[in-house]
Amino acid sequence: MNDVLIIGAGGVGHVVAHKCAMVPEVFGRITLASRTLSKCEAVAHGVKQRTGRTIEVAQVDADDPAQTAALIRRSGARLLINVALPYQDLALMDACLEAGCDYLDTANYEPRDVAKFEYSWQWAYQERFAKAGLSALLGSGFDPGVTNVFTAWALKHHFDEIHTLDIIDVNGGNHGKAFATNFNPEINIREVTAPCRHFEDGRFVETPPMSLHQPFTCPDGVGTYEIYRMYHEELESLAKHIPTLRRAQFWMSFSPNYLKHLEVLGNVGMTRIDPVLYNGVEIIPLQFLKAVLPDPGDLGKSTKGRTCIGNVITGVRDGRPKALYIHNICDHEACFAEVGSQAISYTTGVPAMIGAKQMLEGTWRKPGVWNMEQHDPDPFMADLNAHGLPWSVTELTPQQAEGLQVV
Numbered sequence: 028m029n030d031v032l033i034i035g036a037g038g039v040g041h042v043v044a045h046k047c048a049m050v051p052e053v054f055g056r057i058t059l060a061s062r063t064l065s066k067c068e069a070v071a072h073g074v075k076q077r078t079g080r081t082i083e084v085a086q087v088d089a090d091d092p093a094q095t096a097a098l099i100r101r102s103g104a105r106l107l108i109n110v111a112l113p114y115q116d117l118a119l120m121d122a123c124l125e126a127g128c129d130y131l132d133t134a135n136y137e138p139r140d141v142a143k144f145e146y147s148w149q150w151a152y153q154e155r156f157a158k159a160g161l162s163a164l165l166g167s168g169f170d171p172g173v174t175n176v177f178t179a180w181a182l183k184h185h186f187d188e189i190h191t192l193d194i195i196d197v198n199g200g201n202h203g204k205a206f207a208t209n210f211n212p213e214i215n216i217r218e219v220t221a222p223c224r225h226f227e228d229g230r231f232v233e234t235p236p237m238s239l240h241q242p243f244t245c246p247d248g249v250g251t252y253e254i255y256r257m258y259h260e261e262l263e264s265l266a267k268h269i270p271t272l273r274r275a276q277f278w279m280s281f282s283p284n285y286l287k288h289l290e291v292l293g294n295v296g297m298t299r300i301d302p303v304l305y306n307g308v309e310i311i312p313l314q315f316l317k318a319v320l321p322d323p324g325d326l327g328k329s330t331k332g333r334t335c336i337g338n339v340i341t342g343v344r345d346g347r348p349k350a351l352y353i354h355n356i357c358d359h360e361a362c363f364a365e366v367g368s369q370a371i372s373y374t375t376g377v378p379a380m381i382g383a384k385q386m387l388e389g390t391w392r393k394p395g396v397w398n399m400e401q402h403d404p405d406p407f408m409a410d411l412n413a414h415g416l417p418w419s420v421t422e423l424t425p426q427q428a429e430g431l432q433v434v
């Protein structure tokens with residue numbers, strides 16, 4: 028049977044559990060495990076109410092491979108879906124190797140004490156997974172995830188060579204709070220305060236955080252937002268796997284209000300990740316900040332508006348220049364109506380379910396450790412349309428592509 032173990036009962040885990048339960052022809056017994064059992068029980072209750080399916084729940088410390096391996100065996104899972112935090116990636120991959128289980132995640136490994144993420148640690152598992160006949164799929168969220176598949180699909184069907192790639196992630200939603208992050212605040216703030224890196228002429232170039240920005244008008248009336256160039260992990264794997272790439276950049280929208288709060292929090296030391304002594308106890312300011320900020324998983328009730336995430340791609344086809352924009356628009360309120368979550372959790376959780384589906388059905392299951400763009404994009408692209416994240420393609424002129432003008 029296609030039994031699965033989902034680790035992490037946060038905003039994304041909530042969506043993954045619901046979406047897996049909605050595809051009973053593929054997903055057999057579903058076990059949801061996390062550090063806090065009551066969060067798993069709350070998700071299981073929601074799944075039962077919305078889908079009629081019963082899912083199992085368990086408590087686990089995902090930092091302990093032996094504990095997770097025992098749970099994998101008990102649950103009978105043949106695939107572990109990791110939607111805990113990037114800190115747990117390696118411990119969970121170890122657990123999968125120990126218990127003989129496939130692995131999938133949505134974010135690459137990050138050590139706790141350095142705000143740095145890269146694939147090298149997980150790519151180093153390639154031989155062990157291949158030898159064990161097990162398969163690992165890295166980065167099966169939206170970005171990374173769908174953005175990698177959009178690129179692979181464009182290369183397969185529309186280009187002989189891809190030369191430039193701009194991934195543009197706009198959240199046109201408003202949650203009505205003074206300040207909140209759309210996914211785990213600790214991981215989100217570590218990501219956006221890091222130096223920017225983009226790929227150009229065969230190497231990564233570092234620039235100060237948020238130093239390059241421009242307005243971007245989304246299609247379909249989603250609106251015009253200021254987008255900021257920043258580093259994102261899919262740039263690393265795409266630069267490696269698409270050798271014709273000359274430039275790859277990632278952009279994300281931020282409101283002036285978000286940036287103002289972040290600047291103040293940084294200035295007063297609340298985004299620090301080194302321990303400070305408080306009343307004789309060591310605390311990490313950023314972890315404390317997470318405890319007082321709104322839980323991203325609870326933002327669904329109040330969030331209105333839409334997300335618009337897509338790729339502007341240029342290159343050549345039959346010797347002629349060509350440019351495309353491939354994107355998805357997702358409505359926060361529609362996501363809440365369907366599964367009780369806002370669109371950021373939804374746009375991450377749905378691709379995690381779809382990646383898991385490819386692995387269980389065998390279309391994307393080969394021994395070793397793989398990034399999304401290394402698999403055939405077609406079945407994944409079809410499933411995006413079928414499971415809540417429909418996409419569109421627009422032809423652009425090379426000039427429009429260079430200016431990131433998609434409407």
Ligand SMILES: NC(=O)c1ccc[n+]([C@@H]2O[C@H](COP(=O)([O-])OP(=O)(O)OC[C@H]3O[C@@H](n4cnc5c(N)ncnc54)[C@H](OP(=O)(O)O)[C@@H]3O)[C@@H](O)[C@H]2O)c1
Binds near residue numbers: 061088166
């Ligand atoms: N690729 C993409 O497009 C994308 C987009 C957004 C997010 N993500 C990734 O998705 C993942 C989940 O994000 P989220 O917003 O759902 O985060 P979240 O709401 O903070 O949820 C994380 C969950 O993991 C659990 N957890 C943490 N450490 C654990 C441990 N040692 N053992 C067991 N469980 C543990 C937490 O337990 P507690 O409830 O007890 O704290 C929580 O339930 C993150 O890795 C994030 O980077 C990817």
